[in-house]
Amino acid sequence: MQQNINLSSQEIYVAQLVSEGKTDGEIANTIFVSKRRVGEIISNIKNKWNISTRVELGIQAYRSGLLKEKTFS
Numbered sequence: 001m002q003q004n005i006n007l008s009s010q011e012i013y014v015a016q017l018v019s020e021g022k023t024d025g026e027i028a029n030t031i032f033v034s035k036r037r038v039g040e041i042i043s044n045i046k047n048k049w050n051i052s053t054r055v056e057l058g059i060q061a062y063r064s065g066l067l068k069e070k071t072f073s
Helices: 009-019 024-031 035-049 054-063
Strands: none
Touching: 009 024, 009 035, 009 054, 024 035, 035 054
């Protein structure tokens, strides 16, 4: 499923950070925007993907291939 095609590079990065469990505040500090702007970006992603929760966002990011597999040692 290639639904990430409609996302900007910033939206893709935010989707990845949300999927890692980052809070809006943590994301804001990472990408140097306000928490309000992060909320707007997440809302835009949800609208584009026709979803309503952060959990669904994480699932869709995974299904779209946006998440890199992490290995633990």
